[in-house]
Amino acid sequence: TQLLEQSPQFLSIQEGENLTVYCNSSSVFSSLQWYRQEPGEGPVLLVTVVTGGEVKKLKRLTFQFGDARKDSSLHITAAQPGDTGLYLCAGESEETSGSRLTFGEGTQLTVNP
């Protein structure tokens, strides 16, 4: 069973601080997505990375895909209260046929004003 482990599980920081969330696996993923989920809503796609070593930036968010395509990180610069939410990594494993996503259990981020 492919497993994506996210860390930390919970993160509470002050506005203006930087943070990094990690997503690790022993499996190789052909692509990896980061989603953000608000309470009572579905996950919203933030970014997709597909190439080992790839770095993508989305305003204050920087996403990195590991060279071996087994891990990824999300870095937020100068966090704001609006960044509060559940951040999920999800990947499409090379070992499985079809297009199912394997999800990590999420990082619950709270940014305090």
Add this chain to the structure above:
Amino acid sequence: NAGVMQNPRHLVRRRGQEARLRCSPMKGHSHVYWYRQLPEEGLKFMVYLQKENIIDESGMPKERFSAEFPKEGPSILRIQQVVRGDSAAYFCASSLNRDGEQYFGPGTRLTVT
């Protein structure tokens, strides 16, 4: 709003009743995925369908659960004889093609009393 639509948003069923969850994919998308999010757990893949075909149902419980995506109309996830353990949030996602990015609907929260 051309996003993924799910209804109902909330569904309450007594043990033994049937639950029908509907999902209309984004316009132009013909690939639909169902995921389940149990309390305090991450999202787990259930089934992947294309119009009129089940492509991958490896995540579906063997009994009581079925899914379809007819030529016309929404995809349906059907749960027969519901039990308390079926209480969860059920999310539908759609993609443009087999390996495309998956966009999620707002979910249906099923409560079995």
